[in-house]
Amino acid sequence: MSSVQAAQQPSEIARPAPQPVALWRTVGALLRKELLVELRTLESVPAMSLFALSTFVVFHFALDRNSVEGDLGAGILWVTLLFAAILGVNRLFVADADQGGFDAFLLAPVDRSAMLLAKILTLLAYLVVLEIVAVPAFALLLLGPSLGPALLGLLATLALADLGIAVIGTLIAAMAVRTRSRDLLGPLLALPLLVPIVIGGARASAPLLEATHRVAPAARWLLTLGLYDLVFGLIAFALFDFLLED
Amino acid sequence: MTAALELEGLARHYGEREALREVSLSLQQGQTLVVFGPNGAGKTTLLRVLATLLRPHAGSVRVLGSELPGESWKVRGKVGLLGHEPLLYRELTARENLRFHARLHGVSDERVQEVLESVAMSARAREPLRTLSRGMVQRVAVARAVLHDPELLLLDEPHSNLDPAAVELVAPLIGVGGDGKKRTRVICSHDPSGDLTQADVVLGLRAGRPALLRAATEVDPAEITELYR
Numbered sequence: 001m002s003s004v005q006a007a008q009q010p011s012e013i014a015r016p017a018p019q020p021v022a023l024w025r026t027v028g029a030l031l032r033k034e035l036l037v038e039l040r041t042l043e044s045v046p047a048m049s050l051f052a053l054s055t056f057v058v059f060h061f062a063l064d065r066n067s068v069e070g071d072l073g074a075g076i077l078w079v080t081l082l083f084a085a086i087l088g089v090n091r092l093f094v095a096d097a098d099q100g101g102f103d104a105f106l107l108a109p110v111d112r113s114a115m116l117l118a119k120i121l122t123l124l125a126y127l128v129v130l131e132i133v134a135v136p137a138f139a140l141l142l143l144g145p146s147l148g149p150a151l152l153g154l155l156a157t158l159a160l161a162d163l164g165i166a167v168i169g170t171l172i173a174a175m176a177v178r179t180r181s182r183d184l185l186g187p188l189l190a191l192p193l194l195v196p197i198v199i200g201g202a203r204a205s206a207p208l209l210e211a212t213h214r215v216a217p218a219a220r221w222l223l224t225l226g227l228y229d230l231v232f233g234l235i236a237f238a239l240f241d242f243l244l245e246d
Numbered sequence: 247m248t249a250a251l252e253l254e255g256l257a258r259h260y261g262e263r264e265a266l267r268e269v270s271l272s273l274q275q276g277q278t279l280v281v282f283g284p285n286g287a288g289k290t291t292l293l294r295v296l297a298t299l300l301r302p303h304a305g306s307v308r309v310l311g312s313e314l315p316g317e318s319w320k321v322r323g324k325v326g327l328l329g330h331e332p333l334l335y336r337e338l339t340a341r342e343n344l345r346f347h348a349r350l351h352g353v354s355d356e357r358v359q360e361v362l363e364s365v366a367m368s369a370r371a372r373e374p375l376r377t378l379s380r381g382m383v384q385r386v387a388v389a390r391a392v393l394h395d396p397e398l399l400l401l402d403e404p405h406s407n408l409d410p411a412a413v414e415l416v417a418p419l420i421g422v423g424g425d426g427k428k429r430t431r432v433i434c435s436h437d438p439s440g441d442l443t444q445a446d447v448v449l450g451l452r453a454g455r456p457a458l459l460r461a462a463t464e465v466d467p468a469e470i471t472e473l474y475r
Contacts, residue, residue, distance in 0.1 A: 019352055020323075020352075021349070021350060021351070021352045025349060025352075026349070026350060028349070029346055029349030029350060032346075033335065033338070033342075033346045036337075036338060036342065037335055037337050037338065040337040040338070040374070041337050095335060095337075099331070099333075099334065099335050099336060100329075100331040100332065100333035100334070101333070101335065103297075103299055103327070103329070103331070103333055104333040104334075104347060104350070104390075105350065106298070106299055106322070107297060107298075107299070107322060107323075107325060107326075107327055108322060108323060108347075108350035108351055109319075109322045109323030109351065109352075110350055245301075246299065246300045246301045
């Protein structure tokens, strides 16, 4: 081994090791940063919302019907939400990849799961804002029956589906973002994994959107959504660290 | 006396291309290693391996007493990296960026203010980074790299985009640690006239291999110029 010792021999420096930062503090710092960047750039949420509104208008004219209900209504709602969500998924890690956020995070003495949690929460926030815009617009532009009696059931279905979309979307976005064709790869990988959520969401909410005004979503499909969320949650926690590694 | 860096036969490749090969050296705490070499010689790759951002593909690498990549987690938080990219978000202000990094490293807001003042950026700290000049962004990046008072500072052309006054401004920040002692540093440079004077040890890289490794006092600047021919 080639070893070079300089003439000057400074005394040994004894410093305390840096203390690991608590997970919740790291998640809070990352989430705050994510929301600040989105508020400044408005790159994701407005695009997702506009996409959903445009799609409802297109369906309104393409179907040549004044109103939809039941299976058809649920299908239109969930397919629109899925594609709008994909827009957000595609942008989720772009600022980190392009502006060195990954490196900065990897240099810090923090639990790497914090980034997964923060990104899931970020995507959940985006989806909630999207649905605050999209669901009333859907009810106004397309839905025949009133949404009022079914609202609670629909909110429960949306919550379970959003969690699944956020977990899978974060996992796929982290995989795709470091590739050259990330804009293509993200949706290609995400769509097959998100299709069961669309199926579950549509089947669970179809009875709610019928003219007969059933107020409870299909329990079997809610359970399916919950299980799917759980499985992919565990997979995401197991894989995420490796996705950040060289 | 503890070795801050111990490299033995370090190799790293990207696909078929070898970026580093047979790099062996030792650096003691408080010393400065200056790495010279033409573009593509492997300087940045060396820094990224030492920062735990890239895995070594062969050889042994010990940083601050921890073996990489197995003990990378022990090194994180003790290393400061100033690379080609500032590792800052363009849409956030200088203060927001530094506060974000402070949270990740468990550093107080008072320290954020202290480093902002050290790089003379407190007056512009509320402006988004995208509105600042490159030199100002580099000053904020220096503040970010030393925010947590790292034991090992890895600097890739730290003076790029800085005017002479700013070079003088950041010199104490990257030269002396919070304990008042000389920082352990690895500096990648193309400027033998300026950075040779800061070096204790000089490494010259050519096509990923060490072409020069000697105490700085024994290096003739002409040897460094030769690396670029």
